[in-house]
Amino acid sequence: MANSTPTGDSRPTEPKTLVESAYRALRRDIIEGNLAPGEKLRVEHLKDNYGVGAGTLREALSLLISDALVVSQGQRGFRVAPVSLEDFEDITKTRVMLECDALRQSITMGDDAWEADLLAAFHRLTKAEEKRIGTDDREEWEERNRIFHEVLISACPSRWLKHFLSILYQQAERYRRLSLYLQPIPRDIHAEHEALMQAAMTRDTDKATAILGEHILLTFQSIQLIPKDQLNEKLAA
Amino acid sequence: MANSTPTGDSRPTEPKTLVESAYRALRRDIIEGNLAPGEKLRVEHLKDNYGVGAGTLREALSLLISDALVVSQGQRGFRVAPVSLEDFEDITKTRVMLECDALRQSITMGDDAWEADLLAAFHRLTKAEEKRIGTDDREEWEERNRIFHEVLISACPSRWLKHFLSILYQQAERYRRLSLYLQPIPRDIHAEHEALMQAAMTRDTDKATAILGEHILLTFQSIQLIPKDQLNEKLAA
DNA sequence: TATCTTAAAAATCTCGAGAAAAAGTATTGA
DNA sequence: TCAATACTTTTTCTCGAGATTTTTAAGATA
Known part of the structure; x- marks a missing residue:
């Protein structure tokens, strides 16, 4: 990722890796509401939509946990962060x-x-x-x-x-x-x-x-x- | 991971996956100083130390970015967050x-x-x-x-x-x-x-x-x- | 009808191998 | 001696396939 400083701004300049591209695309879709709050994020489905491998997508989702836009649970996968x-x-x-x-x-x-x-x-x-x-x-x-x-x-x-x-x-x-x-x-x-x-x-x-x-x-x-x-x-x- | 709530505390109760185990072990080593500030975190070396695959370790490192204990840069891998x-x-x-x-x-x-x-x-x-x-x-x-x-x-x-x-x-x-x-x-x-x-x-x-x-x-x-x-x-x- | 058990299906989690990029080393030329 | 270039090695990044776990569905029993 480009934003490497510990407290740096969370807007990297340019995506150099597929992980980052997927991270951005997912973030955008969550913020814009294309992915609904609480919705389950199935890796096997999403990897096709975003054109990356399963591992790469998992990594992107892990990054989104930092932003509290995605939550994860034990052996039960990822979800879009709920709203209230x-x-x-x-x-x-x-x-x-x-x-x-x-x-x-x-x-x-x-x-x-x-x-x-x-x-x-x-x-x-x-x-x-x-x-x-x-x-x-x-x-x-x-x-x-x-x-x-x-x-x-x-x-x-x-x-x-x-x-x-x-x-x-x-x-x-x-x-x-x-x-x-x-x-x-x-x-x-x-x-x-x-x-x-x-x-x-x-x-x-x-x-x-x-x-x-x-x-x-x-x-x-x-x-x-x-x-x-x-x-x-x-x-x- | 067990801490699933968006703003939840960052101390999960029990590690259910290898990703989480690696995440904890790495976090501990960074906080305790076993991994020095600024040190390069080579996935190929570390995966043996922590007994997990490369992809799993990458995911754990991604999670540590949330805590600002690890930083990453484009195509140049991960590092322990520097101190000043x-x-x-x-x-x-x-x-x-x-x-x-x-x-x-x-x-x-x-x-x-x-x-x-x-x-x-x-x-x-x-x-x-x-x-x-x-x-x-x-x-x-x-x-x-x-x-x-x-x-x-x-x-x-x-x-x-x-x-x-x-x-x-x-x-x-x-x-x-x-x-x-x-x-x-x-x-x-x-x-x-x-x-x-x-x-x-x-x-x-x-x-x-x-x-x-x-x-x-x-x-x-x-x-x-x-x-x-x-x-x-x-x-x- | 409701509940418990059992089996199939789906999804997650994990690993190892191959492609791309960066870092390091040696060679060449001035 | 120094700088630039080409080559080798290391490391990162990425994908696909297999092993566990969860979820779903069906069947049996009270």
């Missing part, structure tokens, strides 16, 4: 705590280059939002949104904090996608991002963390508004 | 933040059963300390120390927080063992534990978290006192 409202709430709250702390440090430590990166990331995100209006190009927006959040805390010196946050972000993205069908877009996410960037650029730490905390929390609360029967239909697997 | 003073400092600071927060929640939520567990864990730890005086039974003390810290925060409802903390604890233990030869035992750890337990039992949250924070920080500061040349000898690999 409690889990999403836990992810959200933990993320609020860690990401706000990381942002605080990042604002303190960030230099001119960081400001430039942040401005650029926000610009790219804005462009993706404009482009997205007509088309359904969700992927590009997702990627740029992730990068925006990543750049925000990039000046934080703690590798471990950033490592944990990349895992939590990935988890949150999965839940966000599962809830997308039910809840379109009632929020003005662009405005939230802009206010967040402004506060960060002007080094208003308290304001920035307050906005960020609310921003993350809202993604959780929006799913709670959904009628319970519809929700369970999605979550149960 | 900066990394240990990062681990310590992150752990202080997370573990204090978890303790705060645990004290708030903990019921009678939690108090009983805590008292029992402290008692077992004390017994291990007494027994340890003559003999060199480090392992039992290590295990009970881990459990004591685990029970302290067990009433915290956040699985993710506890999951991250179990990873950080494991990392810290590795550094602690590496530094053991250089720095015997200048601290009265028993007194620290006792004060910590007392504060937790009387629900004095501020005092408890203060003690815990100091307690964790001290394990880092004790390694810093070591002469630099000796330290690099240990850390460089």
